[in-house]
Amino acid sequence: MFFDDPVISSRMLTLLTLSFHIIYATIGVGVPLMIMIAQWVGIKKNDQHYILLARRWARGFVVTVAVGVVTGTAIALQLSLLWPNFMELAGNVIALPLFMEVFAFFFEAIFLGIYLYTWDRFEDQRKHLMLLIPVAIGAAMSAFFITTVNAFMNAPQGFEMVNGELVNVNPLAAMFNPATPTKIAHVISTAFMTSAFVLASIAAFRLVKGSNHDYHKKALFLTMKVGLVFSIATVIIGDFSGKYLAEYQPEKLAAAEWHFETEEHAPLILFGILNEEYETRYAIEIPSALSILAHGNPSREVIGLNEFPEEETPPLFIHYLFDLMVMIGMFMIGLSLFYWIGVKRNWSFIQTKPFRWLLVLGGPLSLLAIEAGWWMTEFGRQPWILRGIMTTSEAATTSDHVGIMFILFAGLYAILGIGTVVILTRMFRHHPVEKELAKQGGGAK
Amino acid sequence: MSLEIIGISVLWTFLFGYVIVASIDFGAGFFNAYSSFTGKKHILTKIIQRYLSPVWEITNVFLVFFFVGIVGFFPKTAFYYGTTLLVPVSIAIILLAIRGSYYAFETYGSKGHRGYAFMYGLSGLFLPASLSVVLTISEGGFITMVDGAPVLDYWALFTSPLTWSIVVLSVTAVLYISAVFLTWYANQAGDKHAANLLRKYALFWSLPTIITAGGIIYELRFHNEAHFEQLMNVGWMFGISFLLFIGTVWLIWKRRHYGIAFGLLVGQFAFAFYGYGISHYPYLLYPHLTIYDGFTNETMAISLIIAFLAGFLLLIPSLYLVLRLFLFDKDYVKGLSETKGGSQNE
Numbered sequence: 001m002f003f004d005d006p007v008i009s010s011r012m013l014t015l016l017t018l019s020f021h022i023i024y025a026t027i028g029v030g031v032p033l034m035i036m037i038a039q040w041v042g043i044k045k046n047d048q049h050y051i052l053l054a055r056r057w058a059r060g061f062v063v064t065v066a067v068g069v070v071t072g073t074a075i076a077l078q079l080s081l082l083w084p085n086f087m088e089l090a091g092n093v094i095a096l097p098l099f100m101e102v103f104a105f106f107f108e109a110i111f112l113g114i115y116l117y118t119w120d121r122f123e124d125q126r127k128h129l130m131l132l133i134p135v136a137i138g139a140a141m142s143a144f145f146i147t148t149v150n151a152f153m154n155a156p157q158g159f160e161m162v163n164g165e166l167v168n169v170n171p172l173a174a175m176f177n178p179a180t181p182t183k184i185a186h187v188i189s190t191a192f193m194t195s196a197f198v199l200a201s202i203a204a205f206r207l208v209k210g211s212n213h214d215y216h217k218k219a220l221f222l223t224m225k226v227g228l229v230f231s232i233a234t235v236i237i238g239d240f241s242g243k244y245l246a247e248y249q250p251e252k253l254a255a256a257e258w259h260f261e262t263e264e265h266a267p268l269i270l271f272g273i274l275n276e277e278y279e280t281r282y283a284i285e286i287p288s289a290l291s292i293l294a295h296g297n298p299s300r301e302v303i304g305l306n307e308f309p310e311e312e313t314p315p316l317f318i319h320y321l322f323d324l325m326v327m328i329g330m331f332m333i334g335l336s337l338f339y340w341i342g343v344k345r346n347w348s349f350i351q352t353k354p355f356r357w358l359l360v361l362g363g364p365l366s367l368l369a370i371e372a373g374w375w376m377t378e379f380g381r382q383p384w385i386l387r388g389i390m391t392t393s394e395a396a397t398t399s400d401h402v403g404i405m406f407i408l409f410a411g412l413y414a415i416l417g418i419g420t421v422v423i424l425t426r427m428f429r430h431h432p433v434e435k436e437l438a439k440q441g442g443g444a445k
Numbered sequence: 446m447s448l449e450i451i452g453i454s455v456l457w458t459f460l461f462g463y464v465i466v467a468s469i470d471f472g473a474g475f476f477n478a479y480s481s482f483t484g485k486k487h488i489l490t491k492i493i494q495r496y497l498s499p500v501w502e503i504t505n506v507f508l509v510f511f512f513v514g515i516v517g518f519f520p521k522t523a524f525y526y527g528t529t530l531l532v533p534v535s536i537a538i539i540l541l542a543i544r545g546s547y548y549a550f551e552t553y554g555s556k557g558h559r560g561y562a563f564m565y566g567l568s569g570l571f572l573p574a575s576l577s578v579v580l581t582i583s584e585g586g587f588i589t590m591v592d593g594a595p596v597l598d599y600w601a602l603f604t605s606p607l608t609w610s611i612v613v614l615s616v617t618a619v620l621y622i623s624a625v626f627l628t629w630y631a632n633q634a635g636d637k638h639a640a641n642l643l644r645k646y647a648l649f650w651s652l653p654t655i656i657t658a659g660g661i662i663y664e665l666r667f668h669n670e671a672h673f674e675q676l677m678n679v680g681w682m683f684g685i686s687f688l689l690f691i692g693t694v695w696l697i698w699k700r701r702h703y704g705i706a707f708g709l710l711v712g713q714f715a716f717a718f719y720g721y722g723i724s725h726y727p728y729l730l731y732p733h734l735t736i737y738d739g740f741t742n743e744t745m746a747i748s749l750i751i752a753f754l755a756g757f758l759l760l761i762p763s764l765y766l767v768l769r770l771f772l773f774d775k776d777y778v779k780g781l782s783e784t785k786g787g788s789q790n791e
Binding site for chain 1: 503505506508509510512513514516517518520521522523524526527528529530531532534535536538539541542543545546547548549550592594596741742744745748749752753756759760763764766767770
């Protein structure tokens with residue numbers, strides 16, 4: 001049983017916690033911006049629909065924040081519980097952003113609390129909106145700080161190893177390592193993109209279910225527009241990420257692309273399967289595209305996986321995770337662009353049920369892309385926890401009880417996940433939009 | 446002062462902050478559940494919910510600060526405590542998670558569900574119990590090194606009277622601190638019934654708190670003599686702590702100056718907590734780890750302290766805003782303002 005091995009069960013438990021937490025973390029980073037935009041549009045256009053949109057999003061947001069807080073606490077502690085040797089070593093170099101992340105979160109939590117409890121305290125709505133600025137900044141900053149830690153694991157720097165001891169530590173150099181810019185940009189823009197599409201999917205769902213209220217149409221248009229902007233940003237950043245990988249972690253890019261031989265005009269491989277001789281079958285090959293992704297030049301050489309010792313290469317299944325992430329990203333750009341043009345040109349097709357179902361699907365798909373992306377980057381760093389310095393198995397705990405903890409946490413996350421869904425549905429079913437609008441006195445279209 | 450001392454003092458202060466605010470929170474949850482099962486719900490629930498709503502996330506952050514800080518300043522604690530605390534701390538995480546999320550679920554979702562209230566109240570008693578085990582382990586004698594890795598002896602831990610006294614103290618202290626604070630808070634809100642009931646709880650839990658606290662000092666003599674002797678060197682701190690305790694109880698008994706009573710209580714716990722901390726010096730874990738051999742490098746320590754000061758300058762005004770808007774805003778405390786619409790029930 002794999003539960004007997006502390007290394008494998010520690011990896012499984014971390015996988016479980018992060019996969020669950022990232023859903024809430026992504027929403028936690030992205031949704032404050034969406035609330036801000038809706039409230040701002042509402043104030044500017046003097047449109048109660050947008051104000052109510054902000055209000056309802058905020059109300060749902062608190063529930064996800066609560067679960068995000070507790071799962072965030074879990075992962076923060078599990079870092080030390082499951083990876084004590086890693087924290088003992090890396091704590092010397094990368095503790096600073098971990099520490100600052102707590103401040104950023106604290107800042108966010110305080111202002112979120114104030115924002116939520118002061119909806120009607122201000123004569124001037126704009127003052128209330130101002131309270132969201134620290135919330136959004138705090139959320140983005142905590143994503144920033146925590147992502148620098150992950151970046152550091154991929155491209156460690158800011159110290160020297162002398163006889164197994166860390167010397168000449170430079171915490172800022174460790175934070176601002178080569179992986180930092182692309183990783184942070186990618187994490188934050190995908191959080192905005194995903195949150196927008198998740199909210200869009202709720203609005204689309206209401207429309208599919210027969211509502212024809214302007215409120216939902218406005219919500220859908222707003223969120224799809226924001227989603228489009230950030231999905232385009234994500235593609236551009238993704239291109240930079242490819243160039244970062246080619247330069248600093250060529251083995252991760254090569255494994256994701258099943259690129260074995262170092263060669264010029266390297267093709268980009270989509271899908272397919274590998275046979276026993278490590279040959280690709282049934283794949284779509286785009287000539288020279290990998291060279292372009294890696295170096296921005298179709299004739300440049302891309303390092304292949306054969307250049308690396310076998311025990312230092314990541315598992316090859318990350319290829320599928322990579323494809324999944326990229327495909328969903330592309331699909332979402334196409335979908336939101338199509339929708340946007342459709343609205344501008346009054347296409348009736350975008351009002352049809354099948355198309356709206358596609359929009360509903362967009363939210364879960366975006367979340368799946370987030371998961372696939374994180375799985376790809378984490379498995380893609382294996383066997384290292386700290387690339388080139390410490391392997392995952394060296395870092396793990398020696399405790400025998402990780403397996404049983406896995407079962408306990410799986411139960412916990414199941415309860416929290418189901419609880420979130422039940423509470424959110426119940427919350428909004430008990431307070432339908434129409435009734436709230438009537439109460440606000442803004443019910444008339 | 447050396448960097449090591451600054452580091453541990455900052456962390457100890459955070460832990461103290463957590464002990465106070467979390468105790469209020471844990472105890473409030475328990476009294477809330479207890480009152481709903483004894484038919485006194487209508488008296489307490491309103492006052493407790495009004496206090497808890499805006500602060501529960503802030504409470505949690507104190508704890509996160511402490512453990513992120515301790516791994517930052519003393520990375521070796523990750524090795525010793527990380528390996529051995531897997532089970533008790535995982536249980537604490539699960540309880541915290543149930544607590545935090547169910548609180549949110551109940552407040553924003555379905556109101557007044559008894560099952561939730563019960564879980565919330567019960568987790569508030571188990572949490573101090575599971576977290577306080579860490580203090581017991583730090584006294585040494587429960588961890589042995591096997592093949593260079595620390596291993597926790599569960600049997601020794603759970604059969605030690607010290608463990609159980611610390612568990613009992615943590616629970617009684619939680620209920621006592623919480624009752625004293627809420628007495629004051631209810632009194633501020635002008636809710637006489639709630640204040641009277643909470644005053645009774647406060648008096649009821651005062652005696653068990655001081656008795657178990659004394660008992661622990663006595664047991665420490667047999668468990669960790671070195672620590673006990675150092676404890677006696679700062680005996681005056683415990684003396685002051687005891688006098689402050691008498692002061693609190695007297696004021697509560699006489700129904701006077703509840704605010705000052707709570708102030709004295711914070712003083713009582715501060716003297717005891719720092720007295721304990723100072724006498725624990727220099728050990729983070731008897732006898733394996735001191736603050737000197739577990740310390741991070743100088744550059745990291747200095748950057749953490751700078752980050753801490755910068756963060757503090759940012760947080761103090763924000764916290765002040767929260768306190769002014771909610772805890773000490775007369776209208777809010779009394780439930781007069783119509784401000785709670787947005788996020789809550791309508």
